[in-house]
Amino acid sequence: MASRAEAAGAAYPNKVRSHSIGERLVQGGLRIPLVLWAIAVLFPILWTILAGFKSNGDIYADPWGLPTTWNIQNFADAWTTGSIGHAFVNSAIVTVLGTLLTLLLAIPTSYALERVPFRGNRVLYNIYLAAMMIPQALGWIPLFMLLNTLHLLDSIWGLLLVYTATQIPFSIFILTGFMGTIPRELEEAAAVDGLSPLRTLWQVIAPLAMSGIITVAIMDAINYWNEYFMALIFLQSPEHYTLGVGINYLAETAQYTNAWGTLFAGLTIAIVPVIVLYAIFQRRITEGLTEGAVKG
């Protein structure tokens, strides 16, 4: 992006130079909102992490200052007595398996909808599309009864199936967009080489749609890791809690016990792994999302 502006500048050096002082002022002025927003984003997150190390006394005496002593006990308390440890493992299971299942179901369907003409193709695509607009809350009451009937209530496996079903329309929407850009000649060549449609899908199409698949995987995973409300309704016993519900439980407990340090330690446990993963994969995520926005 900088290179584009520089290229334009190099082509018309006089024009740019004559504006340079004014431009520099404008640039400086436009930086202010960026810096302010960066602070607005970072400060509460850093504060949460710091508060996780604080004793209750510290939190009340100087809520927004640095901890006087670095208290690691909060994290141990959140992990064990607050059941955040259990919740962390449950959330990890639901997130990883849920994302895999979503991809396993959405990739073949997207391919069929995008590339295989059959009767009802457009109708089915539009049904999935329309489902993105349905208020999920309307389905929660019957879902509760359904899960109860299937003996999947209060179980992370039931939750995983429900999550997958709710993310399928979005995943199909993004994946069909990406698959639409793959040249048809490649499939024709694969067919000529005698590859079955299934092998064409996994060996030719899937690798080419990889940036779309990664985008969908990340968006789904973020959703599953962070989902709270369905988990709250469908999970009842603390050993089945996922992170969202576990943290809500910590927050409710803190209302009575004033264990704020433990609560913030719990919040830190929920936030930090995702931010670390994002920092590692951010280039791919940004590329996928910006590309996806154009294609989708």
Next chain:
Amino acid sequence: MVQPQRQRTFFLLICLVPTLLLFVVFTVYPLFSGLYLSFFDWTGLSQHRTFVGLANYDHLLHDPIIPKTIWHDYFLVLTKVIGIMVLSLFFAVALTQLRIKEAPVYRILFFFPNLMAVVVIGILWSFIYNPDLGLINAGLRAIGLDSWARPWLGDQQWALPSLVLPSVWAGIGLFMLMLMGGILNVPKEIYQSARIDGASEWQQFWHLTIPLVWPQIRNSVLYIVITTLNGSFIIVQIMTQGGPNNATQVMGSYLYQQAFQQFHFGYGAAIGVMILILSLITVLLLQWLMRGKRFEY
């Protein structure tokens, strides 16, 4: 492609049926079942349910809280769309069009809130708004505006506007990235020739950037509207539970309270149908209002 008909059919079934099965069982069936339940009086706990026809809808039309929840939802929709679009468009343009060396740092940082669970964001912001310990009141007192300090979330007048800031804070990053994708996709030559023609930065923004990224703007607005109407209640339920005195009650939080806390499942389902109808009307209206304006290049 030339393939035996049977192989093709088999392939299609493998591709489509498992997905459709899960989708129908866990999404389509609950939806229609919810529509059906809205004609019953049912506590959700007993086996017994009574068919009451349109009584739930009649009750809905006469429930004085319902108009409040609708108004609150649309207040959030409007303020969120304006707040998120103005800021994320500004950031997207600043990070792509201006020569800012540290642009990638901002791009990474601004996405952080999108990685956080709503429950985490809700708890965090409840603390920021806390009347005694909170950052906002502490800040106001520090600059001598003691009289402005107030129990934000407990204030009848300020509770609802206070919910806008966390929602905008949580939303910017994603939409900024989507708009950046749109802007980066515009051929460079267009901006170059606009510069030669003497267009100012401001003119370039209004006459080039906005029309060229219109599809992304439209998709973002639609996405914000849908997720707000269907999901705004989550932050409400975490931060205020609809209070004080229903000042922040939205359609979804009212549904949740009626169905899962007061056990009026039938009435909750009727509220769900209302949300469905309002979202569909709003989305269709918006699509019509924001139609066209696409700019070919």
